Amino acid sequence: xxxxxxxISRQAPWAGPSTREALDIALAGGAFDLPLxxxxxxxxxxxxxxxxxxxxxxxxxxxxxxxxLPLFGVEELFVSSRSLTERGLIDAQLILPAVELDDHxxxxxxxxxxxxxxx
Amino acid sequence: xxxxxxxxxxxxxxxSRRALRFAQATxxxxxxxxxxFFYQDGVHSASSNVVSPQDELDLxxxxxxxxxxxxxxxVVCIAAALRRGVLNAEEAQRYGRPAANLDAPWELSGLGQLxxxxxxxxxxxxxxxQ
Numbered sequence: 001x002x003x004x005x006x007x008i009s010r011q012a013p014w015a016g017p018s019t020r021e022a023l024d025i026a027l028a029g030g031a032f033d034l035p036l037x038x039x040x041x042x043x044x045x046x047x048x049x050x051x052x053x054x055x056x057x058x059x060x061x062x063x064x065x066x067x068x069l070p071l072f073g074v075e076e077l078f079v080s081s082r083s084l085t086e087r088g089l090i091d092a093q094l095i096l097p098a099v100e101l102d103d104h105x106x107x108x109x110x111x112x113x114x115x116x117x118x119x
Numbered sequence: 120x121x122x123x124x125x126x127x128x129x130x131x132x133x134x135s136r137r138a139l140r141f142a143q144a145t146x147x148x149x150x151x152x153x154x155x156f157f158y159q160d161g162v163h164s165a166s167s168n169v170v171s172p173q174d175e176l177d178l179x180x181x182x183x184x185x186x187x188x189x190x191x192x193x194v195v196c197i198a199a200a201l202r203r204g205v206l207n208a209e210e211a212q213r214y215g216r217p218a219a220n221l222d223a224p225w226e227l228s229g230l231g232q233l234x235x236x237x238x239x240x241x242x243x244x245x246x247x248x249q
Contacts, residue, residue, distance in 0.1 A: 028230035118248040
């Protein structure tokens with residue numbers, strides 16, 4: 001059986017290529033039909049906020065790419081409720097149906113996956 | 120035990136040194152490294168053009184020697200490398216760039232190599248993630 005991998009994306013979308021590069025790990029794994037999870041943690045939760053205006057920073061908006069994740073076989077999407085709360089986003093409209101997890105559930109999530117990559 | 124080691128930091132970062140020491144300890148302890156995978160700023164740790172002052176650690180050079188000495192499978196992510204100007208001769212020619220700064224024993228390849236390594240290994244150990 002394939003080993004599972006949890007990718008933890010911790011950077012804001014305006015903080016350089018990290019968000020793109022975390023997403024690329026997920027997409028590459030999805031192409032091989034591997035059991036993957038993607039967790040948005042800390043500033044990474046900013047990626048989930050609707051209405052990004054990346055063009056104002058001459059950047060690409062990754063919203064459409066993130067929304068395509070389930071199509072590429074990445075269906076286990078998670079977000080830290082603490083990270084959302086700390087950033088005033090707990091009631092914000094999110095672009096993905098990510099499961100909100102408290103700290104206790106996060107610990108269980110990390111236990112459940114064979115490999116963890118934090119970017 | 121089989122290890123896959125991923126590095127996300129350049130050769131001047133402490134985590135690149137820690138990754139190399141961990142890799143050396145892995146081999147010294149009789150374990151196997153199935154692959155080194157350099158991603159994000161880790162691609163700079165494979166650059167041939169890093170010049171350290173003579174009285175300082177030449178980590179990029181140490182990485183190269185380590186990989187050669189143990190004949191390791193050492194992969195640099197091609198997308199991350201192109202973005203950061205780390206090119207082998209073939210890519211430099213393809214994109215019309217004046218110089219190459221990546222050479223054997225490093226191989227440019229895609230993220231599928233990271234997943235394959237994670238599948239082959241008992242442990243994937245990452246260094247320099249943020």
